[in-house]
Amino acid sequence: MSYLTLFVTALVSATLLPASSEVLLGALATQGHALFWLWFWATAGNTLGSVINGVLGRQVDRFQQRRWFPLSQAQLARARVRFNRYGQWSLLFGWLPIGGDALTLIGGVMRVPWFNFVVLVAIGKGLRYAIVLWLVLGVASGGG
Numbered sequence: 001m002s003y004l005t006l007f008v009t010a011l012v013s014a015t016l017l018p019a020s021s022e023v024l025l026g027a028l029a030t031q032g033h034a035l036f037w038l039w040f041w042a043t044a045g046n047t048l049g050s051v052i053n054g055v056l057g058r059q060v061d062r063f064q065q066r067r068w069f070p071l072s073q074a075q076l077a078r079a080r081v082r083f084n085r086y087g088q089w090s091l092l093f094g095w096l097p098i099g100g101d102a103l104t105l106i107g108g109v110m111r112v113p114w115f116n117f118v119v120l121v122a123i124g125k126g127l128r129y130a131i132v133l134w135l136v137l138g139v140a141s142g143g144g
Helices: 002-014 021-030 035-063 073-093 100-109 114-140
Strands: none
Touching: 002 021, 002 035, 021 035, 021 114, 035 100, 035 114, 073 100, 073 114, 100 114
16 A cells, blocks of 8 residues: 555656655655665656646647647747757656656657657656665665
């Protein structure tokens, strides 16, 4: 049940809803849960939450024809080409507490290919959770 709770908390924290999966991850790590599974489920949940952001971002096209939409079709097409050429790597920073959720939303708007989106986001999220575990265990063992 702890792993499911961590998965759901990590998923919610990757969306625009408030949640703090790092605190739960740290608490579970100090209680002796299997570190690999903690890392895996936190990374999987957080990555899935970012995929939800990407799906929402891809819905922007539904509003493109509205008069209030801020970009023309040509401007959006040029922005997509530029972002897909250079900006995909920014998804590695989807883990950032400020702006990370927006990056994954923009990745959806810019239609980053799903494989690239998921791989880049998962790498960033996985590294973040590995560092959180390393820091928590260092402090818990008296090393930090």
